[in-house]
Amino acid sequence: MQVTRELFDEVMVPNYAPSSIIPVRGQGSRVWDQNDNELIDFAGGIAVNCLGHCHPALVNALTEQAQKIWHLSNVMTNEPALRLAKKLTDNTFADKVYYANSGAESNEAALKLARRWALDNHGSDKDQIIAFKQGFHGRTFFTVTVGGQEAYSNGFGPKPGAVEHVEYNDLEALKAIMSDKTCAVMMEPLQGEGGLVSPTDEFAKGVRELCDEHNALLIFDEVQTGVGRLGALYAYMDLGVTPDILTTAKALGGGFPIGAMITTTEIAKSLKPGTHGSTYGGNPLACAVGEAAFDTVNTEEVLNGVKEKEAQFREGFAAINAKYNVFSEIRGKGLLLGAVLNEQYQGRARDFMVASADNGLMALVAGTNIVRFAPSLVIPSEDIAEGLARFEKAVASIVNA
Ligand SMILES: *Cc1c(COP(=O)(O)O)cnc(C)c1O
Numbered sequence: 318m319q320v321t322r323e324l325f326d327e328v329m330v331p332n333y334a335p336s337s338i339i340p341v342r343g344q345g346s347r348v349w350d351q352n353d354n355e356l357i358d359f360a361g362g363i364a365v366n367c368l369g370h371c372h373p374a375l376v377n378a379l380t381e382q383a384q385k386i387w388h389l390s391n392v393m394t395n396e397p398a399l400r401l402a403k404k405l406t407d408n409t410f411a412d413k414v415y416y417a418n419s420g421a422e423s424n425e426a427a428l429k430l431a432r433r434w435a436l437d438n439h440g441s442d443k444d445q446i447i448a449f450k451q452g453f454h455g456r457t458f459f460t461v462t463v464g465g466q467e468a469y470s471n472g473f474g475p476k477p478g479a480v481e482h483v484e485y486n487d488l489e490a491l492k493a494i495m496s497d498k499t500c501a502v503m504m505e506p507l508q509g510e511g512g513l514v515s516p517t518d519e520f521a522k523g524v525r526e527l528c529d530e531h532n533a534l535l536i537f538d539e540v541q542t543g544v545g546r547l548g549a550l551y552a553y554m555d556l557g558v559t560p561d562i563l564t565t566a567k568a569l570g571g572g573f574p575i576g577a578m579i580t581t582t583e584i585a586k587s588l589k590p591g592t593h594g595s596t597y598g599g600n601p602l603a604c605a606v607g608e609a610a611f612d613t614v615n616t617e618e619v620l621n622g623v624k625e626k627e628a629q630f631r632e633g634f635a636a637i638n639a640k641y642n643v644f645s646e647i648r649g650k651g652l653l654l655g656a657v658l659n660e661q662y663q664g665r666a667r668d669f670m671v672a673s674a675d676n677g678l679m680a681l682v683a684g685t686n687i688v689r690f691a692p693s694l695v696i697p698s699e700d701i702a703e704g705l706a707r708f709e710k711a712v713a714s715i716v717n718a
Contacts, residue, residue: 320351336674343370346696346704348679357704360679361691364509364541364653367568367614369693375571378609379602387602391594397604404611408550410559411579415588416599420540420566421455423576424503426593427562428459430580431501431534434587439497439532447494448503449485451511454538463503465511485514488523499533501562506552509541512683513648513655521558534561534584540576544568545614545694547651548623568694571610575603614694623651623694626701630654630690633705640709641716648687652694655687662686665715672711678704 322337340348340356346369348356358369368375382397389395402414415430417423428446435443448454452465458477461470465482479500483490485508495502502524508514516524528535537560542552546568549555553563561584566576597603613619631647634656638644645659658665666682673680673688681689692701 336671338674345369345371346693346700354677356674356677356679357700357707358679358696359673359690359692359704359708360681361693362572363567363681364546364691365567365570366572367544367546367694368571368610369695370572372571372613372695374609374613375573375606378605379573382602382605385601388597388600390596391599395599395601395604397601397608398599401604401608401611404608404615405565405577405579408615409563409579410553410581411563412582413580413585415578415580415585415593416604417566417576417578417595418574418597418600418603419455419576420538420564421457421460422595422598423540423564423566423578424454424460424463424536424538425457426578426588427536427538427564427580428463428501428503429593430562430578430584430588431536433592434534434584435500437587443498443500443532444479445496445499446480446501446503447491447499448480448482449505449508449511450482451485451508451514452482452503452505452538453508453510454503454505455540485511486517486520488520488527491524492527495527495531495533497531499528499531501534501536502528503536503538505538505540505542506556506558507542507547507650507653509653510683512657512687513653513689515648515650516556518556521556525558528561536560536562536564538564540564540566541653541691544610545620545623545651546653546691548620548627550615550620552650568614569610570603570607571613573603573606575600575607619694626692626694626696626698627651627654629698629701630705633701633708637705637709637712641712643712643716649689652690652692652696654690655683656690658686658688662715668715669711672714673708676707676710676714678707678711680708 448463450465454460462476543565562580648655669688683689
């Protein structure tokens with residue numbers, strides 16, 4: 318069968334508008350399309366492919382596990398799930414792990430746990446969930462309601478209630494709305510989809526203090542920031558603020574779908590048998606790959622490498638900007654970076670992404686004014702240089718058009 322981009326419009330629900338390019342294979346930070354055109358990957362499958370494409374550690378873990386056992390359901394546990402859980406708890410604040418298959422599902426579990434914990438420990442009045450404008454937590458109805466963009470949650474009927482939003486980095490606004498009725502505050506320790514917005518130190522610490530003051534749980538959505546993306550295993554470690562519940566997905570499987578919600582023994586008690594679950598959660602194939610990804614990323618070499626590579630990206634963007642004057646600032650941290658378009662190029666992030674692809678570079682956007690980059694954490698320096706050269710060509714094509 319001839320597979321073309323036109324087939325997408327024929328057979329797929331029209332909720333996505335994918336590029337005209339159809340990649341067929343990848344190796345490291347390079348990808349080849351149906352016509353054998355090569356692309357450099359600065360997108361990383363939206364911060365998922367933390368070790369690039371077909372990393373040998375992941376291919377080995379997947380193929381070895383594929384010869385053993387694929388799926389059991391949670392009627393029985395399995396070795397890869399327990400090994401990965403042990404590593405997640407040994408290396409973080411958490412004592413307990415709940416597995417899901419995506420970021421949204423991990424967040425759904427976190428929110429349900431928070432509500433149940435509040436009911437168990439403080440009664441039914443403590444149900445308020447506070448989150449932040451422009452925040453993103455996934456696309457299930459609960460997570461999209463907690464997310465801070467109404468465009469994603471409107472038009473689907475009555476929303477889950479007792480969810481409030483305040484401005485990110487506005488501690489006074491949070492303080493004003495918080496009370497002993499607050500069950501949980503959910504935040505990203507750097508807003509990804511919302512525009513690569515870093516929290517101020519004061520804000521991050523202040524949120525923790527307010528949660529303590531009102532006996533509310535602090536949930537960190539580290540679906541995008543976790544597993545080395547910002548240079549620490551999890552972003553909370555660099556912030557010096559420890560959440561009560563943390564969610565991780567995207568890079569956790571390095572490209573294989575897996576998510577997890579992690580928390581303390583005390584809070585975990587509220588997810589008693591029967592309260593919540595997932596057929597695939599903790600699937601042996603996913604956990605075997607997750608374990609290999611975790612082991613490979615959680616080394617000083619890879620984590621320090623993130624900071625070095627960030628510097629190379631920032632220098633490259635500065636050089637491009639000195640020549641073409643298109644960005645007002647570079648936002649983000651580690652290998653989650655956003656080039657913010659200046660006044661003259663407002664609303665044109667997608668044009669830059671398309672021009673990048675035309676020049677052999679996979680990039681992303683965050684909203685309409687930011688070109689976003691989330692490459693492999695182990696992208697070789699030559700590939701960064703070549704990708705930046707291609708990005709410069711893309712920028713030139715727009716500036717000179
Ligand atoms: C991507 C993302 C999600 C949703 O993850 P899915 O795997 O698409 O469900 C949730 N939170 C954050 C911060 C994300 O970046």
